[in-house]
Ligand SMILES: [K+]
């Protein structure tokens with residue numbers, strides 16, 4: 001009886017509202033795991049809000065933390081965290097569907113639409129296949145990362161077990177773009193080890209560049225039997241998102257390097273400076289791991305990195321923020337508009353006006369959310385505006401870099417950050433659909449009248 | 455020969471490019487006036503950049519100042535400043551056309567289009583009439599303000615001449631939303647004189663609510679011969695802009711009051727608090743005069759006022775910023791979009807989708823300009839981010855409130871602020887049209903392809 005009314009309640013929800021419910025259940029589940037005494041160090045007694053914060057941060061693969069993980073969580077707790085990261089990285093919905101597939105339930109149109117919204121896919125076909133492929137690709141990447149890092153770490157850690165455990169957690173944290181660390185100081189211990197940095201950057205990029213790109217890349221590399229067959233075409237989406245991703249990494253590296261050239265990088269060699277700047281640029285795409293203490297950079301650099309984090313990763317990836325394609329299309333639209341033209345062309349394709357308008361709207365709303373949250377948090381917190389803005393964009397971009405104030409915030413601000421991590425992870429468009437009015441509007445139209453703008 | 459090639463050069467410019475040229479000439483003219491020794495106090499020796507800054511600030515009716523006016527400028531200089539404010543307030547273009555009309559030149563389609571762009575009017579009809587009406591309305595309001603303030607000031611100033619000179623400059627500075635003061639500390643000397651404050655608020659509102667509103671109001675009040683004739687209808691534009699203006703003043707007052715209730719307002723009586731909050735709310739619409747030292751308010755309040763200044767005044771007014779209608783339509787669009795609907799209805803009229811998209815685009819671009827300028831200025835200046843953001847939004851909104859750092863800025867930052875004042879005054883849409891490509895685009899269209907957004 002109770003079960004039937006629950007089923008009826010679920011059935012009347014829209015797909016996006018269902019996603020919200022699923023995320024909520026996932027947060028409950030993750031919190032229930034992390035609150036267990038077996039998950040904690042004997043000496044630790046974490047506050048409940050900090051456990052919830054860790055759960056939300058892990059599920060949204062943000063990596064912001066109000067506590068120092070290895071001080072609070074036991075090896076069991078950290079293993080649980082790795083599982084939660086994996087769940088968040090691949091997408092709660094994708095995992096849910098995969099379980100459905102395994103237990104033999106036929107995937108109906110309703111469940112497919114669920115995944116469609118969560119992964120931002122525009123067609124229904126092959127959704128189940130897609131989820132399988134996502135999981136496969138991610139697990140293969142993680143496993144290779146685990147083997148490389150674990151083996152390499154044998155020189156750093158006293159026991160084989162500890163080296164491979166570090167490799168296990170590190171590979172998952174980097175690939176899912178979780179950004180959590182169990183060293184207690186992110187990748188700073190490896191600030192001179194360019195190999196560890198290179199592997200981590202590679203794993204972060206795999207997680208943040210978007211699953212569709214990975215799957216197209218896989219198809220390109222392995223599906224083409226005949227090498228003379230030139231018919232394979234990357235989609236416009238893959239071209240746009242990859243190019244924007246690379247451009248952001250490149251421009252980010254150069255500007256981060258310049259903004260601290262007379263400060264943090266003043267006494268560093270050219271290769272140290274280059275790797276520091278490159279890693280920080282890559283990590284703002286949504287990785288969140290860091291090879292330096294961001295609070296030691298100049299304030300303009302912190303602001304610039306806030307802007308990078310605001311943009312975030314690619315759509316349908318483990319990243320957050322407004323997404324690379326949104327940024328690219330919004331910028332293209334503005335430049336086109338300024339030149340008085342109406343059509344945007346990319347790689348011999350015309351972009352739908354509807355997509356351009358979506359991009360502009362998403363970016364505007366993101367500004368309002370992020371700046372609004374910054375002002376609201378500044379009312380209750382004593383910290384500098386730059387610091388608050390940095391934590392807010394880090395949460396919205398699900399990046400997880402921090403100027404060190406997250407743990408000192410009031411419960412109110414922690415809740416605001418949790419909401420931002422959720423919005424950043426599911427994306428603003430999906431988030432807004434939660435409020436969608438299902439009733440159809442009347443067909444009667446009022447006369448139109450022009451209004452002067454700006 | 456030289457003259458002919460100049461005429462040819464002018465003729466090939468687009469209307470908006472011409473506006474840019476006209477503004478540039480106006481800045482040259484204003485600077486040439488203010489650089490004259492007769493304009494200065496004997497003891498003063500202002501730097502050239504500060505004179506240019508004052509000229510740009512006056513022409514854009516912003517009121518930001520790098521110097522204390524009465525210390526630097528003589529009575530002659532201040533009278534020149536009043537003339538420049540008047541020129542800027544009514545619009546350089548409107549004045550230009552009026553002069554054309556006076557010297558008997560027939561207003562052709564080309565000149566009409568010029569005014570159309572400067573005053574953001576959507577139809578060509580009655581443009582000349584409009585400019586005449588604008589000038590008439592403004593001068594009448596200013597003259598009444600001058601009589602009231604000058605007469606009332608007799609109790610404050612030792613001579614009749616000084617009282618009426620203060621009234622003259624005060625009325626022009628308030629009505630044109632210039633926001634300059636010759637008291638050396640804005641309206642703080644009148645912080646307990648609610649009558650002076652009330653008159654100033656009234657004049658500021660007249661200048662910032664938009665000329666079309668004033669002219670419709672004039673038509674409503676004086677043109678209706680038959681009192682039983684109910685056929686007069688305010689345009690949708692007037693309804694939207696007036697309602698938004700009033701809503702912003704109301705919400706602004708309440709929040710400014712709340713954000714300092716335990717700080718600046720803690721030891722003030724209820725009527726002092728109310729007038730302080732109300733005046734500061736009104737002045738952020740683009741007035742720029744102030745009854746208190748804004749730097750004494752809490753940081754969240756300064757941020758909130760930055761947001762208000764970012765919005766600015768009504769279109770086709772003496773105000774700047776993104777404009778009230780832009781803000782209203784962008785917010786309406788977002789809420790409509792979030793509810794999954796596509797049409798926006800207001801007062802039994804449907805708003806054009808094109809106008810909604812313009813509003814969203816303008817607001818997004820304004821965020822990029824303002825935040826970009828803030829980050830760039832923060833690279834060269836040692837001041838707090840909040841202070842820089844405040845001066846930047848004050849310049850963009852052509853408001854003129856200051857946390858006191860404008861005079862301490864480097865030349866680079868002063869130039870950035872001057873550009874922002876120009877963009878804020880002409881409006882982002884007009885500004886962008888400067889870059890418009892006149893060449894027509896080819897008719898060949900590429901195939902369309904969807905891209906995943908956000
Ligand atoms: K992250």
Ligand SMILES: [K+]
Nearest residue numbers: 516633742853
């Ligand atoms: K002003």
